Amino acid sequence: MAVIQSIRGTKDILPEEIKIWQYIEKTCRDISQKYGYSEIRTPIFEKTEVFARGVGAETDIVNKEMYTFSDRGGESITLRPEQTAALVRAVIQNNLLANTGALRLFYIGSYFRYERPQKGRLREFHQYGVECISSSFPESDAEVILLANSYIKSLGIKNYKLRLNSLGNDLTRKKYLEVLVKYLNSNISKLSQDSKNRVSTNPLRVLDSKHPDDSEIILGAPSILDYLDTDSLEHFELVKKYLDAAKIEYILDSTLVRGLDYYCNTVFEFQSDLLGSQDAFGGGGRYNKLFSELGGKDTPAVGFAMGIERLILILSALKENTTKNSDISAVVVPMEEKYYEYALVVASKLRDEMNISTQIDISRRSLKAQMRDADRLNAKYALIIGEEEFTNNSIMLKFLEEKRQEFIPLEQLKNYIS
Ligand code: AMP
Numbered sequence: 001m002a003v004i005q006s007i008r009g010t011k012d013i014l015p016e017e018i019k020i021w022q023y024i025e026k027t028c029r030d031i032s033q034k035y036g037y038s039e040i041r042t043p044i045f046e047k048t049e050v051f052a053r054g055v056g057a058e059t060d061i062v063n064k065e066m067y068t069f070s071d072r073g074g075e076s077i078t079l080r081p082e083q084t085a086a087l088v089r090a091v092i093q094n095n096l097l098a099n100t101g102a103l104r105l106f107y108i109g110s111y112f113r114y115e116r117p118q119k120g121r122l123r124e125f126h127q128y129g130v131e132c133i134s135s136s137f138p139e140s141d142a143e144v145i146l147l148a149n150s151y152i153k154s155l156g157i158k159n160y161k162l163r164l165n166s167l168g169n170d171l172t173r174k175k176y177l178e179v180l181v182k183y184l185n186s187n188i189s190k191l192s193q194d195s196k197n198r199v200s201t202n203p204l205r206v207l208d209s210k211h212p213d214d215s216e217i218i219l220g221a222p223s224i225l226d227y228l229d230t231d232s233l234e235h236f237e238l239v240k241k242y243l244d245a246a247k248i249e250y251i252l253d254s255t256l257v258r259g260l261d262y263y264c265n266t267v268f269e270f271q272s273d274l275l276g277s278q279d280a281f282g283g284g285g286r287y288n289k290l291f292s293e294l295g296g297k298d299t300p301a302v303g304f305a306m307g308i309e310r311l312i313l314i315l316s317a318l319k320e321n322t323t324k325n326s327d328i329s330a331v332v333v334p335m336e337e338k339y340y341e342y343a344l345v346v347a348s349k350l351r352d353e354m355n356i357s358t359q360i361d362i363s364r365r366s367l368k369a370q371m372r373d374a375d376r377l378n379a380k381y382a383l384i385i386g387e388e389e390f391t392n393n394s395i396m397l398k399f400l401e402e403k404r405q406e407f408i409p410l411e412q413l414k415n416y417i418s
Contacts, residue, residue, distance in 0.1 A: 009123025054085025056261025129305035142242035282306035
């Protein structure tokens with residue numbers, strides 16, 4: 001029978017890779033906690049309108065990339081393509097804003113987009129992200145950027161770029177869009193087909209087109225930073241001032257618009273040259289309209305999301321090896337089947353009383369094969385049990401790194417193993 005393959009653009013995360021995932025996830029939790037962010041988990045699927053309304057009907061995500069289906073009851077359901085809209089739905093529904101000042105949340109999970117798979121781009125991928133909800137002040141924009149930066153740094157990633165832009169408020173964008181559309185229309189013949197279409201549907205997105213035909217026109221486009229109204233400008237100046245004070249370097253890039261409709265004011269993206277064409281490994285920004293779009297009361301918020309697969313690509317390119325250490329410290333080696341019962345007692349003692357991760361042979365293999373296993377597992381100790389050990393309630397303790405061994409009564413084991 002033919003072997004069934006996994007779905008294109010999805011990946012099994014195998015035991016040999018899991019260390020780096022755990023390391024990345026642990027770092028997410030440590031850093032989030034340091035900044036006072038609590039974890040939230042929402043369902044993998046939502047009513048389609050959460051994303052259609054939240055992310056924006058004219059975005060690529062909603063137009064082309066969502067995994068949407070009707071369930072057996074005829075309801076339109078979508079596998080979450082991102083977290084923010086679903087998280088906002090959960091905050092509104094569970095009334096999480098009732099008694100607090102700022103609400104600080106983080107998440108880790110998998111997300112689904114029907115994109116063309118390539119290096120760093122999957123159809124199921126994983127993100128870590130945070131949302132800082134209910135402050136409209138630039139202090140909160142700075143806080144999430146600082147948090148993102150601390151996170152990247154504590155993973156040991158150094159050479160990356162932070163691109164920063166402001167999309168201003170509604171007033172700014174209204175003014176700017178008039179100028180931009182005029183400019184794009186006067187150059188429309190030079191634009192790629194995709195960008196031509198976007199001039200009428202979502203003109204801002206023309207600015208982040210990667211199509212070579214568009215690069216010259218984008219370069220000459222008016223900058224939104226020249227159109228910021230007083231409030232937006234003040235907000236952005238303070239964000240920059242706080243980043244300067246925290247000694248965080250950034251590059252101002254007025255073509256950075258991000259792919260989702262809900263952003264306003266600050267937007268940012270982290271980029272690495274180690275990634276190839278999909279070079280952004282994280283990004284975010286402020287969203288002040290999303291709560292009301294989803295039926296809540298007006299609530300300002302700001303957040304970011306990082307792609308875990310891309311972080312792993314960067315760490316692999318840096319040869320950060322976090323997979324060396326073994327999970328197993330001790331291996332219990334019964335030389336014959338009849339010692340297995342005693343071996344179980346020894347293994348339990350190690351695990352329960354001494355907190356030592358321990359593995360025991362379950363395949364009735366030879367001493368030699370079991371010792372080879374201990375070596376492969378990078379274990380520190382092998383506890384060999386033969387006739388003499390069995391009858392004397394003892395073990396032969398082999399210190400594998402030091403290549404020495406000692407015959408030890410079981411009750412004294414504690415004195416020899418740390
Ligand atoms: P976005 O909010 O769409 O910019 O996504 C935030 C981050 O998630 C990106 O910077 C990527 O690191 C990651 N990401 C987004 N889409 C994918 C994908 N299809 N495959 C892998 N990672 C992705």
